[in-house]
Amino acid sequence: ALYALAERSKLAVATSKDARTVSEILQSYGLIELFEPGTILDKSAGISKRAHLEALRNFFDCTWSEMTFVDDKVSHLIDCADLGARLYLAAWGYNRTQERELARKRGIPVLKLQDFPSLPFT
16 A cells, blocks of 8 residues: 555655654565655654654645655644644554544544555655
8 A cells, every 4th residue: 555655656654653663664565765865763853742743844845735644643643633634543653542433523433454554645
């Protein structure tokens, strides 16, 4: 699914983990080539996902409406809701029914893994 998305979109990772570990994981799955240098942002790029998204918008020189942000924490999505990016809660992540319901109440779609490839990435 990521290969198909990478053909039509630019991919990035925003994580609270360290970039080295994320790069090693992507490398082990043969996915590292899908990410340009500088597009795996960790805690050194900012303490919030909002800061990560701002850095990525500048890096890619795009508008908020061209960005799609998928996260497994509804609090991260709510914090970024006013930016104008498309937001999705990853149903396969570390969230429960309560977080999914909160996302729906806030107008944030809950994304199932099988629907990931059909997202409106630009």
